Structure formats: structure tokens, C-alpha cells
Amino acid sequence: MNDDALAAAFEQHRRHLHTVAYRVLGSVTEAEDAVQEAWLRLHRTGAAEIDNLGGWLTTVVGRIALNTLRSRATRREDSLEDRVERLPDPLVTPYDGAQPEEQALLADSVGLALLVVLDQLGPAERIAFVLHDLFGVPFDDIAPIVERTPAATRQLASRARRRVRGTDVVRPDRPARQREVVDAFFAAAHAGDLERLVGVLAPDVVLRSDLGALRGGVVEYRGADTIARNALMFAHPDRVVHPVLVDGRAGAVITLHDAVFSVMAFTVVDGRVVGVETWTDPDVLALVPPGTWS
Structure with missing residues (x-):
């Protein structure tokens, strides 16, 4: 696959990858950085040996997001400014009376309210819950990202799910x-x-x-x-x-x-x-x- 074809294939997945990265990170800038890093890794790797490009890219974005979460946690310990409470970045899209697939997914998963709850989870729990519960990634594929067995990864998502259900997150109107x-x-x-x-x-x-x-x-x-x-x-x-x-x-x-x-x-x-x-x-x-x- 030449560079133009590889870029075109990647662009078909960009919006989905940005949605995944944003849902994990709660930051528009960090989500864009994660997607760009995924493209660079794909460009270095090539697509010849990738059977499922969408799944491969989702996994790569998950790994990048996990590293970002871990780096963020360390930075918060070292910086007083990062300890100041902040809202997740707003993901602003046009209103035209209809919702594309990614926006419908965000609305169904309760948007900012859920991001605030997710910010209270550990990085591995957050990755396991978001990738599996919101995007349907199998635990077998998530396990290498969080460096756990599939069974342990399932437990991470289960703990995160219980914490999310234990909050006051509400379902908005249509x-x-x-x-x-x-x-x-x-x-x-x-x-x-x-x-x-x-x-x-x-x-x-x-x-x-x-x-x-x-x-x-x-x-x-x-x-x-x-x-x-x-x-x-x-x-x-x-x-x-x-x-x-x-x-x-x-x-x-x-x-x-x-x-x-x-x-x-x-x-x-x-x-x-x-x-x-x-x-x-x-x-x-x-x-x-x-x-x-x-």
C-alpha cells in the first residue's frame, strides 16, 4: 500500500479514533495528539501485515492514551497548577438537527458527566472500561494494553463499571x-x-x-x-x-x-x-x- 492509499485508509478511521481518545482522556488537544501519534506509528509499520486496520488503530490509540494518563498522574503530583480542578475540554460540533454516529455515542454515554466520573478511575481501569463498555473492544485485545491477563482486565472493567453505577450520572432527554x-x-x-x-x-x-x-x-x-x-x-x-x-x-x-x-x-x-x-x-x-x- 503506497503512502496515499495508507493515508486514505487512516482517514476513514480518524473520527472514530478521535472519539475513543477523547472519551479516554477528556482533552481535545491530547486526543488530537494521540490520533496523530497513531498515524505516525501506522506510517512506520505499514498496513501489509495488519488484518484489521480499525482494530489495530483502536488498540494503538488505547496504548497511547494509557501512557498519557500515567504521565498526567505523575505530573499532577509534581505541579500545583495541575491540582486545580478543571472540567474536561468541551468537544464542540455543529448542530444541524441530526447527530453523527460518534456524537450519538457521546450523548448515550452521558458526555461530560461520565468524563468527570472516569477521571476518578485509575488509568488501567479507565482504559478497560472505555474500550470495552463504550466501544466493544474484546478483553483479549485490551489485556496487552494494560499488561494484564484477559481475566484481570475483565475485573478492571467490572470495578470501573461499579464505580460509574454508584454515581449520580443521569440519562438526558432526547x-x-x-x-x-x-x-x-x-x-x-x-x-x-x-x-x-x-x-x-x-x-x-x-x-x-x-x-x-x-x-x-x-x-x-x-x-x-x-x-x-x-x-x-x-x-x-x-x-x-x-x-x-x-x-x-x-x-x-x-x-x-x-x-x-x-x-x-x-x-x-x-x-x-x-x-x-x-x-x-x-x-x-x-x-x-x-x-x-x-
Whole structure:
């Protein structure tokens, strides 16, 4: 297979590989780096002796992600900045009323909420759970990645599964209903209608705002009245709301004078917003692809 054919074959798997890497790492930049490293390894190896290119690439991305997780854990021990709580990077994609396969998978696996839970797992547990439970990779293929037997790898995934089930992760509404509720939220904020805003928020709604490591990391607000008043305070006619998907859920890119001001993601359950994540860190906002909003 010549270089052009090899590159074309790789491109057929790129989106899937990025989804796998992002789900494991929770970082857009690290996911892109993992996919690029997988391409370099494929280019060095060639495809002549690879029977299942998609499976081989998924395994390679898993190994790279595991090394990244281990490096991250060591770095956190050495750096005060890395100990600051951060939200996973938002994976922003266009909203067009339909969801491609990868975005449907993210939505079904509860997006950011699950990423936060996964961040509490050890690297090997996280790899075993994500590859097997979310992407259907057999334990026989995962075992060499985590340097365990298939039986031990199965136990890793089982422990991770119990920890995930023991959390308060919830199943969001269908995508169309999410969008209706989020649109109602922004319409009420634009109109300055506090009562309508409170009406679309669950009483115990939680908003988590990632200001960036240098500004203290994550700030949390609780309660419908508090979050509604904050929304009114920050509503401004020059701030334009662009509907997008964030990790497969209804979200928005907020622009101010054509520059990205913030990204917001909403968790909608039973017709009300139960959770909001926002990002205002310039380094994170710089990762938002311009083509995802208009």
C-alpha cells in the first residue's frame, strides 16, 4: 500500500479514533495528539501485515492514551497548577438537527458527566472500561494494553463499571427536547424574564464554570434562583448565542464581536435543566473549531 492509499485508509478511521481518545482522556488537544501519534506509528509499520486496520488503530490509540494518563498522574503530583480542578475540554460540533454516529455515542454515554466520573478511575481501569463498555473492544485485545491477563482486565472493567453505577450520572432527554429547553433558557435570559428562567431550571440545578487554572479552576453555583439571576446578569445584546452540540448534548457557543466569549453545555432531564457547564478559559476557547458555529 503506497503512502496515499495508507493515508486514505487512516482517514476513514480518524473520527472514530478521535472519539475513543477523547472519551479516554477528556482533552481535545491530547486526543488530537494521540490520533496523530497513531498515524505516525501506522506510517512506520505499514498496513501489509495488519488484518484489521480499525482494530489495530483502536488498540494503538488505547496504548497511547494509557501512557498519557500515567504521565498526567505523575505530573499532577509534581505541579500545583495541575491540582486545580478543571472540567474536561468541551468537544464542540455543529448542530444541524441530526447527530453523527460518534456524537450519538457521546450523548448515550452521558458526555461530560461520565468524563468527570472516569477521571476518578485509575488509568488501567479507565482504559478497560472505555474500550470495552463504550466501544466493544474484546478483553483479549485490551489485556496487552494494560499488561494484564484477559481475566484481570475483565475485573478492571467490572470495578470501573461499579464505580460509574454508584454515581449520580443521569440519562438526558432526547436531543430535540434538550434543544427546546436550552432555546427557552436563552430566550428567557434575552427577555430578562426571571420567572421563565427559573421555570426551565430544576430546583437543585448545578452550574460549574471553568475559569482556567490561573484563575482558580472550577467555580460552582447551585439552585435555580441563583443561576437564573446570574444568567440575567451576564445576558447582553452584543453576546450572540450559536447553537452547537457539546459532547453530544445541547450547548452553545457565545460570541462577543465575532470572538468566542464562552462555551456552555446543558444537561436536560424531564424537560428541565439539571446541570450546566461553562468554559471561559481562553486556552480552551481557542480549541473550538470556527466551522462549528456561524
